[in-house]
Amino acid sequence: MGMGDADSAAIRMRLIEAEFTTPRRTGDSGRRARSTEPAAPVDLGILAYMQASVDEVVSHTRAAAPDAPPPPAxxxxxxxWMDQNTAHLDAEKRQAAEVIVYRQALEHALAVGDESVVRRHPCPDCGCWGLFWRASARRAACVNRHCSGEGQAAHTFTLAQLARRHVASRESAVRRAT
Incomplete structure (x- = not known):
C-alpha cells in the first residue's frame, strides 16, 4: 500500500480527533438562560464519523486477512495496521484496501474543510484539472463546459470513483516503470 496514503489518512484522522473531539471552553459573555441539560462536550456526529471510518477499515482487513491481530485502540x-496485515495479499486485494484508505483520506480532509484535495485530481471523463467539491451533493463536479456538453449538467464523481482512479493510475505507473 502506498505508505503516503496511510500516513495522510492517519494524520487527517488525528487532526479530526484533536480539533473536533476535545471539549471546547466557552467564555461567559454575560447573563443567559441556563439549559435544563448540558450540551455534549464533543460533537457526537464527528465521533460517529470516526467510528464508522475505523469500522470500515477493520471489517475490510478482517475479511481480507482473518488471521490479523486485534486492531489498535x-x-x-x-x-x-491495515497496511501491515494486507501487504501479503494479491495485487487486487491490496488495491481495494488502498482505495478505502485514499477515499477516507479525502473524506477526512473534507471533514475539516479542505476542499483543495478534490482539485488535485483530473476529471475522469475529460482529463482537465477543473474539479471542485459540491458539498450539497457530496460529489466532485467538473467545471469544463466541453466535458458536460451544451446545456447539460456538469459531470459529477464520488470520492470512491476519484480514489479508484487515483490508485489505478498509480499502479499502472508503477507497472510501466518496472
Missing amino acids: TASAVYH
Whole structure:
C-alpha cells in the first residue's frame, strides 16, 4: 500500500480527533438562560464519523486477512495496521484496501474543510484539472463546459470513483516503470 496514503489518512484522522473531539471552553459573555441539560462536550456526529471510518477499515482487513491481530485502540493507527496485515495479499486485494484508505483520506480532509484535495485530481471523463467539491451533493463536479456538453449538467464523481482512479493510475505507473 502506498505508505503516503496511510500516513495522510492517519494524520487527517488525528487532526479530526484533536480539533473536533476535545471539549471546547466557552467564555461567559454575560447573563443567559441556563439549559435544563448540558450540551455534549464533543460533537457526537464527528465521533460517529470516526467510528464508522475505523469500522470500515477493520471489517475490510478482517475479511481480507482473518488471521490479523486485534486492531489498535487509536483511530489513526488502524491505517498502518491495515497496511501491515494486507501487504501479503494479491495485487487486487491490496488495491481495494488502498482505495478505502485514499477515499477516507479525502473524506477526512473534507471533514475539516479542505476542499483543495478534490482539485488535485483530473476529471475522469475529460482529463482537465477543473474539479471542485459540491458539498450539497457530496460529489466532485467538473467545471469544463466541453466535458458536460451544451446545456447539460456538469459531470459529477464520488470520492470512491476519484480514489479508484487515483490508485489505478498509480499502479499502472508503477507497472510501466518496472
